[in-house]
Amino acid sequence: MHVLPQHMRASPGPINHAAWVGPVISALGFITYFGVAVRFPDLRDSAVVNLALIVGGAAIAGWGLLRRRNWRSWIGFAAASGLALLFCTYIFFFTRHLPSPDTAPVVGGMAPPIELPDQSGRVVSLDGLRRMSMLDNPDGGRVLLVFYRGFW
Amino acid sequence: MVAVSVDTIEENARLAERLGLEFPILSDVQGNAIRVWGVVHENAKPGGGAIARPAIFLVEPDGTISWRRLTEDYRVRVRPEEILGVLRRAN
Numbered sequence: 001m002h003v004l005p006q007h008m009r010a011s012p013g014p015i016n017h018a019a020w021v022g023p024v025i026s027a028l029g030f031i032t033y034f035g036v037a038v039r040f041p042d043l044r045d046s047a048v049v050n051l052a053l054i055v056g057g058a059a060i061a062g063w064g065l066l067r068r069r070n071w072r073s074w075i076g077f078a079a080a081s082g083l084a085l086l087f088c089t090y091i092f093f094f095t096r097h098l099p100s101p102d103t104a105p106v107v108g109g110m111a112p113p114i115e116l117p118d119q120s121g122r123v124v125s126l127d128g129l130r131r132m133s134m135l136d137n138p139d140g141g142r143v144l145l146v147f148y149r150g151f152w
Numbered sequence: 153m154v155a156v157s158v159d160t161i162e163e164n165a166r167l168a169e170r171l172g173l174e175f176p177i178l179s180d181v182q183g184n185a186i187r188v189w190g191v192v193h194e195n196a197k198p199g200g201g202a203i204a205r206p207a208i209f210l211v212e213p214d215g216t217i218s219w220r221r222l223t224e225d226y227r228v229r230v231r232p233e234e235i236l237g238v239l240r241r242a243n
Contacts, residue, residue: 045228095227098205103190107220111211112188116156116178119164124176129154130213141213142242143154144235147191147204149226150157151167 016068019076022061026080029053030087047091058084111145156180158203180204191222206230210238218242 033050037043043050061080065073105111114126126143134141153175159167164177178185183202186192191207206229210219219238221230 041229041231047227091227096225098224098226099193101190101205101207101222104207104220104222105189105209105217107217109217111209111215111217112185114156114178114185114189116180116185117161118176118178119161119168121161124154124178126154126211127215129176130211130215134213142218142239143211144239145209145211146153146155147186147189147207148155148157149193149196149203149206150159151163152159152197152203 016064016070016073018060018064018067019073022057022059022064023076023079023083024057025060026054026057026083029057030083033087051087051091054080054084054087114145154178156185156204158183158186158197158201193226208235210242 029050029052032053033044033047037047037050058077058080061073061077065077067073111126115123118124126145129143130141133143154177155175156178157164158180159177160181161179164179167173168177180186183192183204186202186204189207189209191205192202193205194202196203196205205222206226207222208220208230209217212218219242221234223229
């Protein structure tokens with residue numbers, strides 16, 4: 001019977017932990033950004049903690065691949081680096097891809113009128129709100145207008 | 153204070169009740185006010201449709217704008233502390 005020399009046989013060896021620890025850390029970093037960090041402005045705005053977890057996980061998976069080039073290491077590295085690429089695209093390109101605000105009124109300019117229904121269906125106008133807040137406070141009459149993306 | 157989005161009146165009623173909000177939340181389903189104010193983000197709604205980019209304006213009693221913040225990254229919004237600081241200085 002022909003037997004392969006020792007160095008050519010697949011050695012069982014110790015488990016290559018980096019191949020699964022890397023993608024797990026990346027996945028945790030990814031999931032906790034959208035599940036946890038978005039509720040905390042400091043974590044959400046810079047995203048540095050989650051970015052470090054996701055990219056660090058991909059680096060660990062890459063190290064695992066260097067140590068042992070088998071299909072498990074390749075899958076681990078592909079998963080972790082895929083998440084890292086997706087997250088970087090999201091925070092460095094996607095959320096910054098906003099239209100130019102050229103037509104938005106500038107400081108010193110006049111506020112365009114607004115007339116829309118509120119949560120009870122009653123039609124509210126910006127002029128009306130200014131007059132109302134003037135009644136509350138004769139020195140006031142200011143309105144803070146907040147546009148937001150909505151919950152759809 | 154008044155908020156504007158493209159959500160329906162019913163969605164805004166649920167939101168106000170859930171969070172206990174007492175200020176008006178205006179429903180601009182057609183996106184008309186959002187377009188007039190130049191804060192539209194076209195095709196940003198999943199499945200298509202325009203929504204508002206996050207933007208804040210302070211409107212004075214004479215109808216002029218004295219402060220505004222238009223974010224360059226919709227993940228990054230104005231913090232409440234910054235808004236309160238602006239209002240304190242304005243009064």
